[in-house]
Amino acid sequence: MAPQEENLSLWRQVEKTPTTAIKPADVDGQKIMTLDQIYVIQLATELFGPMGIGWGYRIEDERYDQGAPILDAKTGELITHEQTHTVRLVLWYRWHGEKGEVTQFGHTRAVYRTNNGRWKTDGEAPKKSVTDAIKKCLSLLGFAADVYGGKFDNHGYLQERQAETELEQAEDYDAALQEKRDEFKTWLEKQCAGFDMIPHPASIQKVLTIQLEQLPRRASIARLDEKAQQVAGEKLKASAEEAIDKLRQARAAEKTANKTSQESAHG
DSSP states (O other): OOHHHHHTHHHHHHSOOOGGGEEEEEETTEEEEEEOHHHHHHHHHHHHOSBTTTEEEEEEEEEEEEEEEEEOTTTOOEEEEEEEEEEEEEEEEEETTEEEEEEEEEEEEEEEEOTTSOEEEOTTHHHHHHHHHHHHHHHTTTTTHHHHTTGGGSHHHHHHHHHHHHHHHOSSHHHHHHHHHHHHHHHHHHHHHHGGGOOOHHHHHHHHHHHHHHHHHHHHHTTOOHHHHHHHHHHHHHHHHHHHHHHHHHHHHHHHHHHHHHHHHHO
């Protein structure tokens, strides 16, 4: 194995996340994807061994950081400040007989004003900060890299991972795979037939470009090999070219008919 491939061997094993391990959340008005902590802990245990033996962590620092001021609504006087709990955590692990360490910070709002104006104290802030730091440390090793890299914000990638998850969890894998391939075949036939509905050659080329960009993802969902993907691409190109030829022939025929009509009128 080449050095670069060896360096990325762990990353490649853990970078893709099943859709069952994520869920959408609204944090301070921001739509984000949150990662299930048990999923990454279990995955780390599968690769490194039980926590405390093959991997683990230690807290190097823990504190409450002062945040925004809390003022009296009537007098405007300072009452206190919002508080954020912070930990600095070192995660250690054993990989190929060697011990490695990564460090990250975990943060949780401990005392704060909610969106409806009420004040809240989160008694589980320390636990949440530790979880946050563990997930961040593992992300530096490649765990759930697609989540932290923002790939799930792309609808196409989300569809691909959903299909992969369905296949991995299917009771009858062969039947589930055949269903995905039938869906791909239906999509391909629909796209090829659709070219005849487009009235301009330039528009046909634009649609073809979009379809060819979508093709690798859709082929991946159906787990088609490179040769099958290439055949599908050639079929799309041939259908597009055929539709363009039909348009050109129709326009040439129309032009000839108009010319004949004009000559007859002047004759």
